[in-house]
Amino acid sequence: MPGTIELIKYTSPMLEIAQAVVEAKGEELKKCYQCGTCTAVCPWGNLIDFNPRQFIEEIRLGFEGFEENSWKCVNCRLCQDKCPNQIDIPQLFQSVRSILLAWQSCPSELNFALAGIRSQGNPWQEDKEKRGEWAKDVALPEFTPGTEYLFFNCCANDYDTRNQAIAEAAVEILNTAGLNFGYLGNKATCCGDMAYTAGENEIFQSTSAKNMQTFTELQVEKILTLSPHCLNAFKNRYEFEKNRPTSTHLVETYSELVKNEILKPQFEVNAKVTYHDPCYLGRYNGIFDAPRDILQAIPGVELIEMNHNREHSFCCGGGGGGAWLDTVKGERLGDLRVLEAVEASAEVIVTACPYCVQMLEASIVGLGIEDKIKVMEISEILLSSLKQEEK
Ligand code: SF4
Ligand code: SF4
Structure with missing residues (x-):
């Protein structure tokens, strides 16, 4: 006859994962009442079958098979801001990941990046x-x-x-x-x-x-x-x-420097420009106006907004370790963002994050639309209006 512990493990083999997540800063797991708002707003829903509400429930019930989805979340925080309970969903994913790392169950590309931070x-x-x-x-x-x-x-x-x-x-x-x-x-x-x-x-x-x-x-x-x-x-x-x-x-x-006329954009940049809000600048730190103020101060720039902008912006796919994961065609959040910019008739996507630059440029190349649109970091477009390029 099995003992009580063995019996629990037999009937609910992974129930201890829920307790481990709670102990790994994932206490909010208990607060979810399964409304599904997070799933409705998660940008992944436009590309793949990824369901954060279901993920949470599976963890709570101790179901197996959650590992692969644990690495999908890009920590964009779009769901957290919409969750009626303001549950820190990115933190829940991080808590699950910390357990998977302890089990040495982590995608090899991420392992490579983590080893690099540790050694170099x-x-x-x-x-x-x-x-x-x-x-x-x-x-x-x-x-x-x-x-x-x-x-x-x-x-x-x-x-x-x-x-x-x-x-x-x-x-x-x-x-x-x-x-x-x-x-x-x-x-x-x-x-x-x-x-x-x-x-x-x-x-x-x-x-x-x-x-x-x-x-x-x-x-x-x-x-x-x-x-x-x-x-x-x-x-x-x-x-x-x-x-x-x-x-x-x-x-x-x-x-601030532009507002105080210490920097004076003067050379025209004649282009339709859209601004991509990096999640960690916008939703995480509330910085939405400053980049738009700079762009509006550049002569010739026509600033246009994408459908998802400011606090509703979609992630480039680079957050939460996503920049290091291999993704297959058709499963790239950066593609969604680039296509949205094209749809808005932008010629240039300006952003203010090194990873967004890399992810969006990779998507433009992957989509084969280098002739339609390009990416500039905010420093690059501002400098081009401050100083004329030497010929
Ligand atoms: S939005 Fe919040 S409460 Fe609703 S299912 Fe998602 S985590 Fe749970
Ligand atoms: S943080 Fe972003 S990617 Fe992760 S579940 Fe929420 S909406 Fe989806």
Whole structure:
């Protein structure tokens, strides 16, 4: 005869998963009353059969087979903002992921990225000693105590050659505005946001500790970020022991500088432009107006909105570790976003996140519509109106 524990396991083999999720910061699992609003708004519903309401119920009931769907959520928060109970659904997915990681059940691409953050301080496993190489011919001083702003660039902009152009544009704008800023170079390490959203808390804690120690040693008081993910990590996730430095995304800085006429966009950019709201800038941090104010200040820009915009915006597919997952054609959220921009007759998609740039550009190439539309980061379009390109 089986004992009580064996009997419970036999009749409900995975019931312990629900308890484990609750213990892994997933207490909100209990609050769901299965209304289905999250499923109705989740952008995945436009592409695949992915049902967050059902996922939650299956976890609660201890059903098997939830692993694959656990990695689908891109942490876009669209559902959380609409949930009548304001349940932190992205956190529920992170809690489930942390358990899967403990069971060593994680997609190999994500494992690669996590191993890179652990060993080299970046998700591409690039040499940590080469982080600052892109900046050697750029007028970007080292950050030392007393420098007003720390320019925190993001791994994507430090290592990816396409994204380095964004960092170079940002540095040129900040120099034009005369700001006193500096860069950490090889002293920086990944902000750890990707590890956090993948449920890898130990890597997030160690990488955030390294950055916090560097900020403290160098007496950093004000941070400027190019990535909404770095912004959100520093502002909302890092547990500083004493003073938390202020963190500002560069769109807010540019917007202020334009408003105060320190930066004066003057050269025409004649194009129909739409703005893609990165989830971590918009829904997570409430920054919707600043990028639109900048675009409206650029002569020649015709700003048009996509059907899903501002707080209703769709994700590019890069959040929650999605940027590292292999996806098959027909299952890419970036495609939805690009097609929506084309539908709105935009010629340029402007955004303010290094991962959105990568995801949207990959979708444009995948869809074979490079002749119809292109992606620019906000620094790039602003700079093109501040300075005329040398011929
Ligand atoms: S919207 Fe909220 S309450 Fe409704 S099913 Fe989703 S998580 Fe549960
Ligand atoms: S956070 Fe976004 S991707 Fe995840 S379940 Fe909610 S709406 Fe879907």
